[in-house]
């Protein structure tokens with residue numbers, strides 16, 4: 184049975200993805216920082232797991248390598264939300280966002296590469312960007328910069344690893360997960376942001392997880408190098424007043 188690694192597996196999107204993949208009979212290897220939630224999810228899904236902080240390259244490498252070989256896929260669903268005006272962003276903010284979002288994705292793919300290659304054909308990598316790369320939003324300088332690097336990484340790796348390994352990214356808009364909790368906690372704020380989407384709602388974890396599961400599977404075997412929006416239209420369409 185093929186194995187897929189989900190880094191950020193206990194998150195909103197990561198857990199929804201892991202459950203979908205398990206329903207398809209995929210063997211899973213789960214990675215996140217917090218041990219308690221990771222153990223509970225691994226038990227629920229009959230998965231192997233390893234804890235790691237994506238900001239620690241050696242720890243992340245050994246956590247991904249613990250999945251064994253071969254691997255049919257890797258999803259890196261780890262992220263940060265640091266929303267501040269440029270004048271208040273510190274070097275530490277920008278470095279942390281870059282380390283966790285971009286360098287972590289780079290290191291996770293690098294660690295998984297021998298095992299993805301060992302799968303021989305049809306292996307798939309899914310990374311996560313954000314709507315805030317395609318469309319500019321105030322207070323998003325640090326996260327847009329880090330996720331912009333993820334989009335560059337997707338295209339470079341898709342070219343380098345073709346035809347054996349496909350590499351794509353998903354770019355969500357605001358999605359109801361623990362990451363977005365501070366933005367959606369207040370119902371009036373959540374409703375106001377939902378109205379800025381042509382499809383008039385916020386994202387749910389299942390919206391992005393459904394596309395991630397598709398991109399990791401054989402139905403997506405002719406798709407690589409793409410950044411696909413799951414954003415209620417917000418990236419390219421103006422919402423009606």
Ligand SMILES: NC(=O)c1ccc[n+]([C@@H]2O[C@H](COP(=O)([O-])OP(=O)(O)OC[C@H]3O[C@@H](n4cnc5c(N)ncnc54)[C@H](OP(=O)(O)O)[C@@H]3O)[C@@H](O)[C@H]2O)c1
Pocket residue numbers: 190191192193194195196197214215216217218235236237238259260261262263283311312313314354355356357358359360361362363
């Ligand atoms: N939710 C949104 O509105 C939104 C919008 C645009 C893009 N995205 C992107 O979508 C992806 C999934 O986001 P989500 O909303 O599902 O996030 P989430 O609910 O916060 O989940 C994040 C997951 O990553 C793990 N994690 C966080 N920091 C980590 C670190 N330093 N090292 C290792 N694991 C870490 C978390 O578990 P531990 O804390 O236990 O480690 C958790 O499993 C991210 O790349 C995010 O940037 C989300």
